[in-house]
Amino acid sequence: xxxxxQMEGPVxxxxxxxxTINCTYTATGYxxxxxxxxxxxxxxxxxxxxxxxxxxxSNKGFEATYRKETTSFHLEKxxxxxxxxxxxxxxxxxxxxxxxxxxxxxxxLP
Amino acid sequence: EPEVxxxxxxxxTQMGQEVILRCVPISNHLYFYWYRQILGQKVEFxxxxxxxxxxxxxxxFDDQFSVERPDGSNFTLKIRSTKLEDSAMYFCASSPQGDAxxxxxxxSGTRLTVV
Numbered sequence: 001x002x003x004x005x006q007m008e009g010p011v012x013x014x015x016x017x018x019x020t021i022n023c024t025y026t027a028t029g030y031x032x033x034x035x036x037x038x039x040x041x042x043x044x045x046x047x048x049x050x051x052x053x054x055x056x057x058s059n060k061g062f063e064a065t066y067r068k069e070t071t072s073f074h075l076e077k078x079x080x081x082x083x084x085x086x087x088x089x090x091x092x093x094x095x096x097x098x099x100x101x102x103x104x105x106x107x108x109l110p
Numbered sequence: 111e112p113e114v115x116x117x118x119x120x121x122x123t124q125m126g127q128e129v130i131l132r133c134v135p136i137s138n139h140l141y142f143y144w145y146r147q148i149l150g151q152k153v154e155f156x157x158x159x160x161x162x163x164x165x166x167x168x169x170x171f172d173d174q175f176s177v178e179r180p181d182g183s184n185f186t187l188k189i190r191s192t193k194l195e196d197s198a199m200y201f202c203a204s205s206p207q208g209d210a211x212x213x214x215x216x217x218s219g220t221r222l223t224v225v
Contacts, residue, residue, distance in 0.1 A: 046213045
């Protein structure tokens, strides 16, 4: 069935470092792809999305490109901040459901 | 920005007790969902709800679970007789038109601990 696999955490980086969190998916059809973020004590927030191949989603300095040929949707940010510390979930749409990965915890050190 | 509100944020209950988790979806949304995340595992779909009926439910959503929209604003998840393995974070979500491709708005979650 449809699924999402993302890199295991935690990921620990220094402030201003470059971030990549890998995500690959398995799906039939043409799902939308998402990154959701969960800051400490808060809910799941939609960070960015892409609805078709080669689309790039971007928000708050984060970006991810829908790569159909590699079935990937890797999250990147050029210069992370302490405030980016959170859990990041890669997800895809299937019918009327959203299917999530396990989440990757990100720690940014000052 | 409109929010999905969940209460309580944390609930501790004894095994075998009934619990009701509450959600207030965004006011003009018509589709409602419950998801859960057992610690360290994936966020999993439980149930979708539209027009006062369950649209779809997962294998997890057995006879111990029920959902209800008792009035025009609340959407509840009831677990009749909790088990230790029900301990998880439960997320409510809503959507205006049920189109998963647009993404859903999630609440901040209720952490349920069964002891």
